Each structure stands twice: as structure tokens, then as C-alpha cells.
Amino acid sequence: MTEGVLFGVGLGPGDPDLITRKAAGLIETAQVIAYPTLAGGASLARSIAADLIPLNATEIVMDVPMTTSRPPAQAAYDKGAADIAAVLDAGKDVVCLCEGDPFFYGSFMYLHARLSDRFQVEVIPGVTSLTACAARAGLPLVARNERLTILPGPLPEDELTRRIDGAESVAVLKVGRHLPKLRAVIDKLGLLDRAVYIERASMPEERICPLADAPDTAPYFSMILLTKGADPWL
Amino acid sequence: MTEGVLFGVGLGPGDPDLITRKAAGLIETAQVIAYPTLAGGASLARSIAADLIPLNATEIVMDVPMTTSRPPAQAAYDKGAADIAAVLDAGKDVVCLCEGDPFFYGSFMYLHARLSDRFQVEVIPGVTSLTACAARAGLPLVARNERLTILPGPLPEDELTRRIDGAESVAVLKVGRHLPKLRAVIDKLGLLDRAVYIERASMPEERICPLADAPDTAPYFSMILLTKGADPWL
Numbered sequence: 410m411t412e413g414v415l416f417g418v419g420l421g422p423g424d425p426d427l428i429t430r431k432a433a434g435l436i437e438t439a440q441v442i443a444y445p446t447l448a449g450g451a452s453l454a455r456s457i458a459a460d461l462i463p464l465n466a467t468e469i470v471m472d473v474p475m476t477t478s479r480p481p482a483q484a485a486y487d488k489g490a491a492d493i494a495a496v497l498d499a500g501k502d503v504v505c506l507c508e509g510d511p512f513f514y515g516s517f518m519y520l521h522a523r524l525s526d527r528f529q530v531e532v533i534p535g536v537t538s539l540t541a542c543a544a545r546a547g548l549p550l551v552a553r554n555e556r557l558t559i560l561p562g563p564l565p566e567d568e569l570t571r572r573i574d575g576a577e578s579v580a581v582l583k584v585g586r587h588l589p590k591l592r593a594v595i596d597k598l599g600l601l602d603r604a605v606y607i608e609r610a611s612m613p614e615e616r617i618c619p620l621a622d623a624p625d626t627a628p629y630f631s632m633i634l635l636t637k638g639a640d641p642w643l
Numbered sequence: 644m645t646e647g648v649l650f651g652v653g654l655g656p657g658d659p660d661l662i663t664r665k666a667a668g669l670i671e672t673a674q675v676i677a678y679p680t681l682a683g684g685a686s687l688a689r690s691i692a693a694d695l696i697p698l699n700a701t702e703i704v705m706d707v708p709m710t711t712s713r714p715p716a717q718a719a720y721d722k723g724a725a726d727i728a729a730v731l732d733a734g735k736d737v738v739c740l741c742e743g744d745p746f747f748y749g750s751f752m753y754l755h756a757r758l759s760d761r762f763q764v765e766v767i768p769g770v771t772s773l774t775a776c777a778a779r780a781g782l783p784l785v786a787r788n789e790r791l792t793i794l795p796g797p798l799p800e801d802e803l804t805r806r807i808d809g810a811e812s813v814a815v816l817k818v819g820r821h822l823p824k825l826r827a828v829i830d831k832l833g834l835l836d837r838a839v840y841i842e843r844a845s846m847p848e849e850r851i852c853p854l855a856d857a858p859d860t861a862p863y864f865s866m867i868l869l870t871k872g873a874d875p876w877l
Contacts, residue, residue: 419774421663429770430667431660510774518783525781532778534770534845536663540653540744544766547759549752554798556806559791572790611768 413497415528416504417511417521419535420457423630424611427536428458435533436461439504441496443469443489445516454506469493469503473516486516490523497528510535514561514582539580542607542632546617550636551578562587562633569594577637584631591633592620605634647731649762650738651745651755653769654691657864658845661770662692669767670695673738675730677703677723679750688740703727703737707750720750724757731762744769748795748816773814776841776866780851784870785812796821796867803828811871818865825867826854839868 416435421427428436436442436458446452449472455462462468471489474481493503511517511532521530539559543550551557558576560569562584573579573594581591584606595604604620608631620633650669655661662670670676670692680686683706689696696702705723708715727737745751745766755764773793777784785791792810794803796818807813807828815825818840829838838854842865854867 419770419778422768424665426665426668427663427768429655429661429663431658433664434660510770510778512777512783513774514785514787515783518786521781521783530781532781534656534661534774534778536653536744536768536770537774540747540768540771543746544653544744544768547755547764547766549746549749549755551748551793552752553748554795556795556798557793559785559793561788561790563788564790 410500412528413500413502415493415497415520415524415530416502417507417517417530417532418504419507419510419515419533420454421536422509422538422541422611423453423457423609425457425460427541427611428461429533429535432533432535433461435504436506437463439463439466439502441467441469441501441503442506443471443493443503444506445471445473445485445489447473448475452506454508457508458506467496469496486519486523490520493520494524494527497524507535510537513537513539538582538610538630538632541610542580542634543636545610545615546605546607546634548605548634548636550580550634555637562591566590566594570598573600573635574598579635581633583629584627584633585629586626588623588627588631589625592623595620595633595635600635603635607632607634644734646762647734647736649727649731649754649758649764650736651741651751651764651766652738653741653744653749653767654688655770656743656772656775656845657687657691657843659691659694661775661845662695663767663769666767666769667695669738670740671697673697673700673736675701675703675735675737676740677705677727677737678740679705679707679723681707682709686740688742691742692740701730703730720753720757724754727754728758728761731758741769744771747771747773772816772844772864772866775844776814776868777870779844779849780839780841780868782839782868782870784814784868789871796825800824800828804832807834807869808832813869815867817863818861818867819863820860822857822861822865823859826857829854829867829869834869837869841866841868
């Protein structure tokens with residue numbers, strides 16, 4: 410029997426309309442879908458794709474504990490990979506739902522690392538939060554020979570300072586509870602007037618404001634964009 | 644009369660199936676579309692969206708000369724912006740077709756800069772070549788607290804060396820004729836065995852190989868990915 414294929418399907422930033430036609434087609438015809446949930450909560454990935462999931466599809470849920478320690482999360486992906494492998498071994502494809510893009514800060518990487526040497530894995534790229542935030546804020550990210558630096562908010566203050574200083578466009582992802590630290594770093598560098606805060610881009614609860622006016626407690630799905638502004642080439 | 648809206652619509656990296664549902668809907672119902680061509684050649688953006696363009700749509704073509712000098716290209720966007728403004732003033736929407744994502748190294752920025760203070764502009768983000776290349780090459784880009792550095796190939800050798808050295812994941816875009824220089828830089832840093840070359844990701848002519856084996860003359864739509872490899876967190 411031919412083994413099934415594991416599809417890692419990027420769903421984009423949250424608006425179901427930003428799902429690609431390829432991803433939509435795979436989900437609509439899926440017999441088995443898989444997705445993570447965080448600490449037993451609802452799955453954002455599943456909610457983005459909800460309208461496309463066939464009623465009779467089998468659902469493999471990977472419940473990932475809320476932790477920064479390695480073993481418990483590792484165990485959740487071990488179990489998820491084993492469940493998925495059993496379906497693939499039985500000759501059925503599995504469509505794994507991923508917020509944003511599977512290979513851009515996506516947890517699909519953990520399944521890819523566990524399964525790609527044994528099974529055929531196909532990754533369908535999705536719209537990232539990076540360009541969704543830029544689009545919603547009306548902020549061009551990079552043009553011509555400009556550089557773009559992408560940093561996660563949890564990095565230490567000195568490293569953030571060093572990497573933001575002298576960069577051109579900067580995107581800081583996973584802002585969350587690190588917002589006050591990030592605002593202080595950016596303010597110290599004299600860049601606060603250029604910094605824009607974006608929360609849940611493309612979703613109904615979207616919020617966009619100058620970083621100076623952002624709340625101290627941000628959700629995980631939030632970003633700070635520092636762009637160069639008007640292009641001198643024009 | 645209400646003025647029209649200018650839509651900057653990201654089409655993704657080349658496979659028409661990687662167009663989002665939102666972009667597809669806007670193109671299918673467009674009365675007026677606009678797109679750039681390079682030096683009188685065919686438009687890649689138009690070819691990606693070809694199946695969706697209504698037969699009776701009016702098409703505004705911006706013919707951008709092949710040049711690195713500012714005034715001729717500037718003049719092409721000036722004229723394109725004026726043509727688009729006339730349609731918007733007449734109360735009709737314009738759907739501008741953009742390869743990849745409009746704000747990620749996209750020429751739509753030049754229209755945005757010229758028209759966004761006078762008209763309502765809405766940007767629809769698209770799948771970037773960045774994540775499309777990673778998906779096709781099977782290379783996770785960034786996870787957890789990793790950084791990603793995005794550099795254009797035309798940058799000078801010393802700046803490329805400085806920015807690649809000590810970075811985590813790196814994507815070099817717009818490789819083109821800069822391939823020998825980039826390969827030399829990466830080799831000198833001892834990173835050649837980690838570097839993957841990707842050309843025309845998601846298109847029928849796609850090519851993926853180790854950078855060491857890549858041809859000296861690459862097309863404009865080519866990329867080098869330097870990723871960290873196996874995630875130690877697993």
C-alpha cells in the first residue's frame with residue numbers, strides 16, 4: 410500500500426479569505442486533519458479554516474501545554490506525530506492546519522522534524538503575519554536594496570538594542586508581555602515616532618496604533634513594525 | 644460621486660493556486676486592472692492571474708524601463724499613477740496586480756507613495772517568495788526565538804559578509820547576476836554546505852539545489868537560504 414502524504418498547510422494570519430486556493434482545496438477534500446491547541450483551549454488554526462473542514466473529517470488534536478520548558482511540549486508533538494504516522498501508514502493523507510506559514514515561526518516544524526525522513530511531506534506556504542501587518546497598517550516593508558530584520562520580542566534587551574540599532578526596516582514578532590521592554594528599547598534608540606503596533610492583523614479584533622499609545626499587555630499575536638518611511642527613490 | 648478604491652493585490656510567488664481567495668475574488672470582479680511590465684516584455688503578474696481576469700476588464704499597463712537609474716522608472720510610475728487616478732476619480736475601483744506581496748520588495752510601493760494621500764488604498768497581502776522558497780526546499784526558516792535576516796543580493800560584498808556572519812537564518816533575495824559574489828561570501832564564512840539555491844519557486848521551471856552546484860548566472864527571481872538546520876529544542 411502507498412503511504413499517505415502529510416500536508417503542512419499555511420492558513421494565513423486569521424481572515425479566512427486570506428487562505429490560498431491551494432490550501433482551501435486541500436482542506437475541503439481532506440479525510441483527516443490535524444491541528445494544535447494550546448493548553449486545552451480552542452484552536453486558532455481550526456477556527457480560521459472552520460468553514461472548509463468536511464463534516465465527516467477525522468480530527469487529530471495535538472494539545473500542547475502552555476510552557477517554555479521542553480519536555481511537556483515535546484511529548485505533545487511526539488504523540489501527535491505518532492497519531493499522524495499511523496494514518497499515513499494506513500495510506501491516508503493528513504492535512505495539518507497551520508496559522509500563518511508553516512515554516513515561519515510555525516509549530517509544524519516539530520512535526521516536519523519528526524516525520525519528514527519517513528514520509529512525503531508537502532508544505533503549502535501561507536500569508537505571514539509579517540506582510541499582513543504591513544498591509545493593514547499601510548506600511549511598505551522593504552523596497553529595492555533595503556534590508557529587513559525579523560526579531561522575536563522575547564530576546565534579551567541588549568540583543569534587541571544591538572540588532573535594532575543601525576537596521577533598516579525591523580519587525581518584532583511575539584510582542585506579548587514584552588511590550589514595555591520593547592518600547593523602552595525603541596524609545597532609547599530615538600525611534601519611537603516611527604514604531605507602529607499591530608495586534609491581530611486581519612481579524613475582527615484587529616488594533617493598530619502608534620507604539621507610544623499601545624497597551625502594556627499585548628496578546629501573543631502582536632507585532633511592532635519599524636519602517637523607513639518615504640522611499641528616497643521616488 | 645464617490646471615488647474608487649485602489650486595491651494592491653498580492654498574487655503570491657507564481658503558482659496561480661497560491662493566490663488567496665480574497666485576491667481571486669477581487670480580480671474576478673474587477674472592471675479595471677493595472678500591472679507593470681518590464682521593458683515592454685510580458686507581465687509576470689498578469690500571467691499569474693490570467694485565468695481570473697474578466698474578458699471585458701480595462702487594463703492599465705505600466706511599462707517600466709529596465710534601468711537602475713531613477714528618472715525613467717519614476718516617469719513610468721508617474722504616468723501609471725495618473726492613469727489610475729483618472730479611473731479612481733471617475734468612481735471606479737482599480738485592482739493592481741502584484742507578484743508576491745505588494746509591500747515586500749514590490750513595485751506597488753511606488754503607486755502607494757503617489758496615491759495613498761489622495762485615495763483610499765487597500766493592500767491585500769500575498770504569499771511571499773520567502774516562505775514559498777522555504778516550503779519548496781523543505782527548509783524551516785525560523786522557530787521560537789530565532790532571528791531572520793533578509794538581504795538583497797546587490798548589496799556590497801563587505802556589507803553582506805558583515806550581516807551574514809553571526810546571523811541565524813538568512814534569506815538573500817534578488818540573487819541574479821550577483822550569484823558568484825554571494826557564493827564567494829558564503830564560502831569564505833564557511834557556510835557553503837548549509838546554503839540552498841532556489842529559482843522560480845512554485846513555478847513549472849522551479850529549480851532547487853545546493854548553492855555549491857548553482858549556475859553562475861541566476862534569474863532575478865532566485866534566492867539563497869541559509870537556515871540553522873535541525874532545531875535543538877526537539
